[in-house]
Amino acid sequence: MTVSAQSAVYPLKAVRRPIPRVLSIAGSDPSGGAGIQADLKSIAANGGYGMAVITALTVQNTQGVTAVHVPPVEFLRQQLDAISDDITVDAVKIGMLGDAAVIHEVRRWLGEARPAVVVLDPVMIATSGDRLLAESAETALRELLPLADLVTPNLPELAMLLGEPEATDWASALEQGKRLAAACGNTVLVKGGHLQGAGCPDALVNTGGVLSQDVVEFAGRRVETRNSHGTGCSLSSAMATAKARLGDWESALRVVKPWLQEALIQSEVLEVGKGNGPIHHFHALRHALQPGDFAVRMWDAAQTELAAIYGLDFIQHLQSGGLSEAQFSYYLSQDAIYLNGYSRVLARASALAPNETEQLFWARGSQMCLEVESELHRNWLSGRQVSGELGPVTKAYVDHLLAASASGSYAVLLAAVLPCYWLYAEVGQQLHHGYLQAGASDEHPYADWLRTYADEAFAEATRKAIDITDAAAQAASPAERAAMMEAFAQSCRYETAFFDAPRLHG
Numbered sequence: 001m002t003v004s005a006q007s008a009v010y011p012l013k014a015v016r017r018p019i020p021r022v023l024s025i026a027g028s029d030p031s032g033g034a035g036i037q038a039d040l041k042s043i044a045a046n047g048g049y050g051m052a053v054i055t056a057l058t059v060q061n062t063q064g065v066t067a068v069h070v071p072p073v074e075f076l077r078q079q080l081d082a083i084s085d086d087i088t089v090d091a092v093k094i095g096m097l098g099d100a101a102v103i104h105e106v107r108r109w110l111g112e113a114r115p116a117v118v119v120l121d122p123v124m125i126a127t128s129g130d131r132l133l134a135e136s137a138e139t140a141l142r143e144l145l146p147l148a149d150l151v152t153p154n155l156p157e158l159a160m161l162l163g164e165p166e167a168t169d170w171a172s173a174l175e176q177g178k179r180l181a182a183a184c185g186n187t188v189l190v191k192g193g194h195l196q197g198a199g200c201p202d203a204l205v206n207t208g209g210v211l212s213q214d215v216v217e218f219a220g221r222r223v224e225t226r227n228s229h230g231t232g233c234s235l236s237s238a239m240a241t242a243k244a245r246l247g248d249w250e251s252a253l254r255v256v257k258p259w260l261q262e263a264l265i266q267s268e269v270l271e272v273g274k275g276n277g278p279i280h281h282f283h284a285l286r287h288a289l290q291p292g293d294f295a296v297r298m299w300d301a302a303q304t305e306l307a308a309i310y311g312l313d314f315i316q317h318l319q320s321g322g323l324s325e326a327q328f329s330y331y332l333s334q335d336a337i338y339l340n341g342y343s344r345v346l347a348r349a350s351a352l353a354p355n356e357t358e359q360l361f362w363a364r365g366s367q368m369c370l371e372v373e374s375e376l377h378r379n380w381l382s383g384r385q386v387s388g389e390l391g392p393v394t395k396a397y398v399d400h401l402l403a404a405s406a407s408g409s410y411a412v413l414l415a416a417v418l419p420c421y422w423l424y425a426e427v428g429q430q431l432h433h434g435y436l437q438a439g440a441s442d443e444h445p446y447a448d449w450l451r452t453y454a455d456e457a458f459a460e461a462t463r464k465a466i467d468i469t470d471a472a473a474q475a476a477s478p479a480e481r482a483a484m485m486e487a488f489a490q491s492c493r494y495e496t497a498f499f500d501a502p503r504l505h506g
């Protein structure tokens, strides 16, 4: 076998500029879905540093454009020169130009600044059908085409630039693309967005041998959505960015097309406007968890078990006073055994804690468990008939906690230990409240026990334990967070089982 220099197993592309500096010269869309607003999002989402020189202001929302204001061209010149006097521009995307004076000014600037990559989106008419380029400026726009490396017309724009009728099928759109590319001497991105059918293809067309073939097609599925406002702006600025980063148009469209398709698919979550809504440029960005977010998720996950706990005979009879002495004694004895195991697990949390504050918090919790355990023996269990044998639910619950402590993840361990604080505090408060509501009778057989329940110091410790666990979730990886939710939910189920164990095993 001969080994050639071109036979790399995985031919890596040379990165041209890791974070290209990309300038958008375009109009403003205050609704944020098109124009420079879309361009800046698109540039950032595709790994570039975005800049913007505004050619025109539009009064626009997802339903249409109602006014256009083109500021003095002198001011445009100052903006463009301010950028190129100071900053190396790796790529330029040109969008809405408004009128012929603006086009001439941009043309002058391109001739002087000579940016390495120029993408021209020949914007004439908005998705809503409103004009964004004065009719008298169409000739000036045609003359600008040869200064661009890539032109990205939609089908009506392609037809207008050629002075031909609009293509109604993909094959004739590609033929028109070839004619425009040959006329301008550059690459044309022919877009299938305006065609009908299940597919939504795009193609890069260049008749000068720049591409691997004259026509390079990229198949795509049509996304069923009204949210197509600004797809053309987003595509052209993403292409400018990806070209500067990856070095060639084909590599650029290979990453940009799937990105755009996903942005269309996920656009529904944005819920912006009543008309043609924007696409979701940052669909790939995982939003960082904010403080309190994970606590809410855990609380939501605990609701089913909490409802189950309130429905248990044990809890209802403890509240009413009808609970049998045997079941109450079983519960107390298992609680003492459980607390001993729980104390060891909290000591492990203390050992894994990332700082002294948390180390001390769990160490104190661990110590408190042992104190409560001996108080149970001293004050509650000494006069009772109890076996002191390890029950099946107690064993399973403690084993689950020990397994979580063996996982080595502080965050997962905290999620496992939290329900014992949180659900117990919650149930305790409800039981105590119910006892007070019913008149706080001394005749209640479990009056002493119910009085100990609503302990403010324990509620405070519970709040702190929730905050620490929430913070640990913020620092955790997505996989670790999933394991946290699993460990938390499992402990919640054991909390329910623990209250139900006296009925089954007592």
Ligand SMILES: Nc1ncnc2c1ncn2[C@@H]1O[C@H](COP(=O)(O)OP(=O)(O)OP(=O)(O)O)[C@@H](O)[C@H]1O
Pocket: 034, 125, 126, 127, 153, 154, 155, 191, 192, 193, 194, 200, 201, 202, 220, 221, 222, 223, 224, 225, 228, 229, 230, 231, 232, 233, 234, 235, 260, 261, 264
């Ligand atoms: N429904 C869709 N599903 C998938 N891709 C689409 C859809 N609509 C448009 N696209 C893609 O979006 C890009 C822009 O295409 P389109 O032909 O809509 O441009 P445009 O008319 O200039 O956009 P704009 O709506 O911003 O004026 C192309 O890559 C096209 O394939």
Ligand SMILES: Cc1ncc(CO)c(N)n1
Pocket: 026, 027, 028, 029, 034, 035, 036, 058, 060, 095, 096, 123, 125, 126, 127, 132, 229, 230, 231, 232, 233
């Ligand atoms: C400012 C601006 N530029 C371009 C378009 C094309 O979508 C638009 N709607 N608004």
